[in-house]
Amino acid sequence: MTVSLSGGQTALLFLVLMRCTGLVFAAPLFGHQAIPPLVKFGLAACLTIALVNPAGASAGTLPLLLAAPLELIIGLSLGFILTLSFESVELAGRVISIQLGLSLGSVFSPTQEEASTAIDPFFSVLAGLLFLAMGLQLALVQVLANSFVVYPVGAGWPADLSMTGAQTVALAMELGVRVALPIALVLLLVELSVALLARAIPQINVFILGLPLKMLVGVVVLALGMPALVSGAEAIYRFVFQAASGGAVSA
Secondary structure, eight states, X not given: OOOOOOHHHHHHHHHHHHHHHHHHHHSTTTTOXXXXXXXXXXXXXXXXXXXXXXXXXXXXXXXXXXHHHHHHHHXXXXXXXXXXXXXXXXXXXXXXXXXXXXGGGOEEETTTTEEEOTTHHHHXXXXXXXXXXXXXXXXXXXXXXHHHHHSOBTSOOOHHHHHHHHHHHHHHHHHHHHHHHHHHHHHHHHHHHHHHHHHHOTTSOHHHHHHHHHHHHHHHHHHHTHHHHHHHHHHHHHHHXXXXXTOOOOX
């Protein structure tokens, strides 16, 4: 059995491949640096074969040399928007770790390629496990399939995608801070209590008493507030994936 492709079909296949490649390399989990590039290219090729039939070229298709880079950038942009869900959950962990005082002992993390505290990997693993538990790896493919309807192949750069990305960045970061805010406020109250105690009893060494107490209270509050953290992370994922699918962007 032989398969023949005309010039238009080949161009459409190539443009779909460019968008799929951009999304796979930028998407959460799929684009992780631990996954070999060859595997990513293979996944992008499989997605291209699966989605090339539903995808249709726009009536005013741009020349291939102009359309191909734009399709790659569209895929990267969609992957970046989806990655904001991970970044928001990790931002919540970073805010909590700063309030715990763990930033004093931050070390270089080879996975994040930046200085991280002892609690940051926990939130990274939590974000990944929750991503898989919610079945968002399948929702990611659905977002890619919907993008060919919302942003037709070869139609040029969609003007609303830039606005969607900007709004999603701001609101996703805001949601991440909201998730961490209750625990951060409790730790702030502990710090104020220690300060008042040191004011009343000057002989107490604030640094020796305050930091261990904050860490002890922080770990207890973090354990008690884990269900609320998971619920907040789920809300962040739903918001980001709705925004990437072309839905209304609102917190």
